[in-house]
């Protein structure tokens with residue numbers, strides 16, 4: 001704490017908030033959302049044989065099905081097979097139960113692919129998937145020479161694969177702020193948190209509204225609109241490569257979310273049956 005400038009990159013379990021409170025600074029308000037989602041992953045040797053697909057993604061369909069699965073090819077001719085379960089319907093870490101869970105998915109392809117494949121690892125389970133956003137921008141009193149970034153500010157449910165990109169974007173924002181404002185350190189943390197908030201906003205909206213399908217009993221009008229829009233995007237993405245590409249670009253943050261409402265995408269969206 002005696003440094004000219006301190007950056008907290010200690011992740012989701014950061015102790016900075018407690019430390020700030022100890023020195024008389026208020027704690028930021030937190031938004032939290034927990035869909036009680038867990039996943040279980042295992043490596044398999046990819047069996048011989050012809051397939052007309054390379055990668056599988058069986059989506060959940062809440063409230064009808066809280067189960068999904070992803071089968072991805074990785075190096076050394078292996079699959080990483082991940083089963084996902086939300087609403088506390090967690091996938092198990094035991095051999096036979098893992099296969100049973102796979103068999104219960106909405107589409108049999110995942111189970112049929114792994115049932116005779118040779119497992120190359122044990123099953124790894126993960127359940128700590130609550131998302132949490134700390135609203136530093138709302139704080140009136142902040143130390144000027146201390147900033148938090150990455151998971152210590154915004155930690156996502158890892159299933160959406162956003163955390164590393166968002167953390168890297170935060171580092172870019174900090175770099176910009178340091179180049180402009182380093183001599184006025186009190187201003188620096190405030191202007192950094194404003195920029196960070198903007199960088200976090202869209203990934204948080206996507207992740208939290210998806211988790212809200214499961215976590216929230218009473219859905220707001222805006223979340224119903226977002227859900228209906230993403231239902232159409234995902235449904236069309238399974239059939240139209242251009243929509244699939246556009247969706248992945250937004251998910252991977254190489255394009256802004258509003259690129260999904262460009263006319264060529266918007267007018268091609270189909271209603272989910």
Ligand SMILES: Cc1cc2nc3c(=O)[nH]c(=O)nc-3n(C[C@H](O)[C@H](O)[C@H](O)COP(=O)(O)OP(=O)(O)OC[C@H]3O[C@@H](n4cnc5c(N)ncnc54)[C@H](O)[C@@H]3O)c2cc1C
Nearest residue numbers: 009010011012126149150151152158161162163164165167
């Ligand atoms: C299971 C899982 C899967 C994930 N999958 C993906 C994914 O596919 N794609 C994606 O983009 N993101 C994924 N994420 C999220 C991603 O890992 C994080 O968002 C990202 O690593 C956050 O970076 P960070 O630097 O803020 O924190 P971290 O990467 O957590 O780094 C914090 C570091 O600080 C260290 N530390 C903590 N306290 C102290 C201390 N007192 N002194 C010294 N060091 C300390 C920790 O040991 C750690 O090394 C996943 C996360 C998890 C948990």
